[in-house]
Amino acid sequence: MSNLDWVKGGVLAAALVCVTGFAHAQAAGGSIYTCIDRNGRKLTADRPIPECLDREQRELGPTGIVRRQIGPSLTEQERAAAEVQRRKEDEERSRQVEERRRERVLTARYPDKAAHDVERAAAIAMVDDVTATAEKRIAELREQRKAFDSEMEFYKKDPNKAPMTLRRRIAENEDSIAEQRKFLAGQDQEKRRVHQRFDTELAQLRKLWDAQRAPVTGADAVPAAAATR
Structure with missing residues (x-):
């Protein structure tokens, strides 16, 4: 068989594949996808062709009419x-x-500002209670320090002769007072944080309350009515 015969045979085989594909598509009422791949080959299939995802494909109907162009993906x-x-x-x-x-x-x-104010006051009251406890502790430590100072009067001329236990108690007393004062400073900051949080929250709530009180327009009424069904 000559080379010409081989070429003719290849062309006839390719044509037969295309005709068969179209025949199957017509029988199934489906589509045929066709494209030219990156190597210049014309491909045909009954579904989108993976080799042509990077280029345009055409979807053909059972009669061969182009239904749409796809891609490139x-x-x-x-x-x-x-x-x-x-x-x-x-x-x-x-x-x-x-x-x-x-x-x-x-x-x-918080349906209204009054409810929000009540909770703000409760949060601040909690901080104030903790602060009051710390202040009470400082008052107790100061009374304790007065007793230590009275004992130190006996060693006024030479404090180094005071018993080590007394001097240690005075040092512990000073450390405790300093610690409580530091704690009180932290409570002041906490109170400011509480007020700031409630202020920020109130600003947002005012907008939400205003939105709730705003009259419902025709455009807004349709979704609202549909949501209640």
């Missing part, structure tokens, strides 16, 4: 970038859902 790098973007969008949607949930909880807990 994204490259691996583009798919990775798209996945990163999708995750960011999912995270943002989740954040917004969580924010809406937190807002509902907040307005349910």
